[in-house]
Amino acid sequence: xxxxxxxxxxxxxxxxxxxxxxxxxxxxxxxxxxxxxxxxxxxxxxxxxxxxxxxxxxxxxxxxxxxxxxxxxxxxxxxxxxxxxxxxxxxxxxxxxxxxxxxxxxxxxxxxxxxxxxxxxxxxxxxxxxxxxxxxxxxxxxxxxxxxxxxxxxxxxxxxxxxxxxxxxxxxxxxxxxxxxxxxxxxxxxxxxxxxxxxxxxxxxxxxxxxxxxxxxxxxxxxxxxxxxxxxxxxxxxxxxxxxxxxxxxxxxxxxxxxxxxxxxxxxxxxxxxxxxxxxxxxxxxxxxxxxxxxxxxxxxxxxxxxxxxxxxxxxxxxxxxxxxxxxxxxxxxxxxxxxxxxxxxxxxxxxxxxxxxxxxxxxxxxxxxxxxxxxxxxxxxxxxxxxxxxxxxxxxxxxxxxxxxxxxxxxxxxxxxxxxxxxxxxxxxxxxxxxxxxxxxxxxx
Numbered sequence: 001x002x003x004x005x006x007x008x009x010x011x012x013x014x015x016x017x018x019x020x021x022x023x024x025x026x027x028x029x030x031x032x033x034x035x036x037x038x039x040x041x042x043x044x045x046x047x048x049x050x051x052x053x054x055x056x057x058x059x060x061x062x063x064x065x066x067x068x069x070x071x072x073x074x075x076x077x078x079x080x081x082x083x084x085x086x087x088x089x090x091x092x093x094x095x096x097x098x099x100x101x102x103x104x105x106x107x108x109x110x111x112x113x114x115x116x117x118x119x120x121x122x123x124x125x126x127x128x129x130x131x132x133x134x135x136x137x138x139x140x141x142x143x144x145x146x147x148x149x150x151x152x153x154x155x156x157x158x159x160x161x162x163x164x165x166x167x168x169x170x171x172x173x174x175x176x177x178x179x180x181x182x183x184x185x186x187x188x189x190x191x192x193x194x195x196x197x198x199x200x201x202x203x204x205x206x207x208x209x210x211x212x213x214x215x216x217x218x219x220x221x222x223x224x225x226x227x228x229x230x231x232x233x234x235x236x237x238x239x240x241x242x243x244x245x246x247x248x249x250x251x252x253x254x255x256x257x258x259x260x261x262x263x264x265x266x267x268x269x270x271x272x273x274x275x276x277x278x279x280x281x282x283x284x285x286x287x288x289x290x291x292x293x294x295x296x297x298x299x300x301x302x303x304x305x306x307x308x309x310x311x312x313x314x315x316x317x318x319x320x321x322x323x324x325x326x327x328x329x330x331x332x333x334x335x336x337x338x339x340x341x342x343x344x345x346x347x348x349x350x351x352x353x354x355x356x357x358x359x360x361x362x363x364x365x366x367x368x369x370x371x372x373x374x375x376x377x378x379x380x381x382x383x384x385x386x387x388x389x390x391x392x393x394x395x396x397x398x399x400x401x402x403x404x405x406x407x408x409x410x411x412x413x414x415x416x417x418x419x420x421x422x423x424x425x426x427x428x429x430x431x432x433x434x435x436x437x438x439x440x441x442x443x444x445x446x
Contacts, residue, residue, distance in 0.1 A: 004328045008042030011332075018043045018331050019081060020129075021095040023117050024107035025050035027207045028131055030059050031320030032105060037063035040324045046081050046101060047071075049092035049117075056088040074098050096120035102331050103127040105157075105323060109211060109365075111135050111389045112419045115143070118154075119418070122146045127153045127330040129323065131160055133223040134365060137348050138389025139419065140230060141340040142426035155329070155336035159322025162227045164314050165284040166338040169232060172312050176295065177288035180264040180309070182228050184221055184274040185252060185281040189243060191371045191403075192353060193217045214366030219388060222348045222374040225272035229346035229374075231338050234270045236346055237263060239405075240373040245276040252278045252285050256309035265289060265308060272346065272374070280315035287311055343430030344377035349385040349405055356400040362411070364392040373405065381427075384408050390419050 048056040080087040081100035104121045114135040147154035193216035195209035202209040214220040244258040329335040372388040386406040394411035
């Protein structure tokens with residue numbers, strides 16, 4: 001951050017602010033816009049795309065930018081950028097195609113739509129910053145391949161828990177300590193929550209009920225930990241993760257007691273997981289190990305305990321506050337906060353939230369029909385499990401009981417979806433990808 005703020009100040013002095021555009025106008029987008037427009041010298045939010053233009057207009061107004069121009073063509077958008085006039089549009093692909101934009105922030109949580117926007121932006125040489133773990137956890141590896149070929153950065157945002165975790169893991173690795181578990185602190189986990197049960201909470205905080213539901217039912221935590229696993233070459237200990245619940249207020253520094261040490265000290269790839277009830281939440285933590293007895297002595301002196309597992313933690317995640325940092329890392333330093341290191345290591349598969357019936361059309365993530373579970377990618381492939389990122393819109397071939405995990409054989413896929421094409425490309429591209437190559441990619445990240 002100390003390097004980034006200096007670099008942004010330099011761009012501001014030179015009159016060359018980073019020009020970034022944003023797709024989405026929900027709760028998190030509102031914070032991102034306010035942060036960039038009010039508090040980040042050296043960066044300009046030149047356009048917002050959203051299906052409902054009034055929401056995009058309102059976000060700009062709340063951020064202190066009341067005068068915006070509605071555009072419907074690339075030429076109109078490029079003229080606004082050139083003239084320094086913020087623009088809004090209901091066509092997100094205009095942002096992907098317009099010159100003068102250096103990076104796109106995708107913050108919709110939508111998989112199919114997000115994939116179209118991101119792929120088009122990559123084709124037009126724009127860096128990608130995601131506040132959309134659902135997209136990265138479904139087709140992130142192949143989108144990263146496209147980005148690498150185009151010479152642009154593809155990254156999940158700082159501030160969101162996966163980004164915070166990766167920054168912490170890189171810090172831990174830099175100390176000479178090997179991360180063996182990357183964890184997330186949750187306050188609630190109930191796979192049967194739905195938008196009706198979460199409506200009051202969502203209204204209280206001005207959030208979308210389905211998004212809030214995805215936090216409560218485990219889908220979001222599954223995606224967040226999956227994208228971490230895919231960046232670090234890690235796995236899950238079992239389907240759905242271990243997810244211990246501890247007494248409220250239990251300090252996360254006790255985390256080494258909650259997970260099987262024989263697994264973490266086995267020399268394997270490490271695991272991703274979570275805990276319910278620990279403090280300080282909603283933060284993240286990393287358990288690491290080091291064999292050097294002298295360094296162990298120093299870690300004990302510095303109050304990290306006797307080992308062999310040491311707990312490092314970040315007590316918060318600041319989401320939209322840190323998103324501009326990710327934009328600057330990508331544009332100025334070609335550095336990703338988090339990106340897949342190779343093929344999928346962990347997938348998020350689909351489980352029935354209620355008893356489902358033949359002919360039903362599955363609804364979306366955080367709705368009434370399904371919840372997500374993190375599962376190792378080799379198991380998901382072997383059992384032909386249906387990723388929840390492609391489940392929406394699928395038609396059930398037959399009845400499915402509550403809590404059963406769905407397979408591709410259970411559904412009919414909608415026709416002509418980009419997400420299905422990208423999944424096929426992803427599988428084919430990484431079919432012969434070796435474990436050695438994965439670990440090499442991980443080492444380059446850390």
